[in-house]
Amino acid sequence: STxxxxxxxxxxxxAACVNSVEGILRNLTGVKKAVVALATSLGEVEYDPNVIGKDEIVTAIEDAGFEASFVQ
Ligand code: 9UX
Structure with a gap:
């Protein structure tokens, strides 16, 4: 499922921050797509909830030195 x-x-x-975050997210097992926008400070991921959860996605972003929280 997705x-x-x-x-x-x-x-x-x-822009290098954007590339870094997108690369980190796309390398996570269970993440299928990841897009991050610098101008709006928003990101979107498609993921398989049977493989990875929001908490793990946030942790990966924060390990890279950024703050993230899901709105949906
Ligand atoms: Mo740009 Mo982002 O020089 O961590 S890569 S600020």
């Missing part, structure tokens, strides 16, 4: 989750992310200040 869920779509949207989150706010803070701490990104340049």
């Amino acid at each position: 869920l779509v989750g949207q989150f706010t992310i803070s701490g990104m200040t340049c």
Whole structure:
């Protein structure tokens, strides 16, 4: 199955941050798609909830030095 989750992310200040966060998310087992926008500080992931949860996604982002919280 696939869920779509949207989150706010803070701490990104340049395009390389965006690439870094997207790369981290796309490398997580269970994450199928990941897009992050610098201008709006919003991100969206498609993920398999049987494989990975929002908590693990947030932890991966925060381990990279950013703050994230899901809004949906
Ligand atoms: Mo840009 Mo982001 O120089 O962690 S990569 S600020």
